[in-house]
Amino acid sequence: MKNESTVIDVPAESSSAMKGSAPLIGVARDHTTNGSGGYKRGLSIFDFLLRLAAIIAASVAAGTMFTSDETLPFFTQFLQFEAGYDDLPTFQFFVIAMSMISGYLLLSLPFSVVTIVRPLATAPRLLLLVLDTAAMAFNMAAASSAAAIGYLAHNGNQNTNWLPICQQFGDFCQKTSGAVVSSFVSVVFFIMLVVLSGVALKRH
């Protein structure tokens, strides 16, 4: 068995000057100004602003529907001379749902701030994404069912003999329609929030 051997010369480092000037290995990187965290922080700031806008849209929807009472100066034989959101269970659901959505958005603001401060953390973003998806579905359900009732109130249904009440209650119909539109705007904001969280979550 033949042994192959080789000789390696290792120069001895005896100069203290050389040792002293050895550079630091691994400069401490400031995670808050990391390159990959830069655009994520921008996305989080946009997310925060979207949340503020969605709070406004949702609370406007709830408030408008809540104050959409109308009393007619006359009365007819068949129709009530008063119309309010509590006459229709769907509108009651709408007011309650939009109030809950506004409250949820207010409570989610701190989480959004956390994602601005720590743009690379995934847990707050994932939590926000899951909760935003559920809240978006809830919001859309309220908006859509109120829209269906609003459509009925405007047009009625000949086949079932459901008369359109908007012909008597013009202001009531106008306010409820405005509330529904505001609620749909809030849904659009939620969609953008979910997509934002998804994009900010992805790996590089």
Added chain:
Amino acid sequence: MAKESTTIDVGEPSTVTKSSSHVAVDEKKKGFVAAAAGGGYKRGLTIFDFLLRLAAIGITIGASSVMFTAEETLPFFTQFLQFQAGYDDFPTFQFFVISIAIVASYLVLSLPFSIVSIVRPLAVVPRLILLISDTVVLTLTTAAAAAAAAIVYLAHNGNANTNWLPICQQFGDFCQATSTAVVAASISVVFFVLLIVISAIALKRH
């Protein structure tokens, strides 16, 4: 400066030729395992995503077809109400049928993206596409289901204040079919929420 030197003994090369292909396969295996270790749970999540999509296809097609065939003709007729009820008597139900059908066809078209995510668990672009389009379709499904639910509620209970009479007392089968369709659409909404959450979890960095 003292020179330090050291001697390293290298054993002789074996006479048995090393099978280089064996080494290559080992390295390939290592590379594959390394990829699977990072993509292991993601692949599992995506398989669950694929199965959820198949279930959602079944449910949405069921909902749309049940609503489409929800007709009833009464053997008698009354003075005020029609003696026939079908989904096309209600614009909301028409919207329901069309939009749930659109959702079902979207789900079928999204199956290839899901398969791509299974095959390449670490790829970001297919998952992001699925997340964004699932969000939009969730919105459409919820809209259809909620609007139809509002009309079904009215049909069951009516409204005393607006003098809207509940028609379910005459059209029992029609009401039953439409209620079933609404329930099926709501279940598909839950599936969509799960799909979005799965995509988000699979997207995130380690």
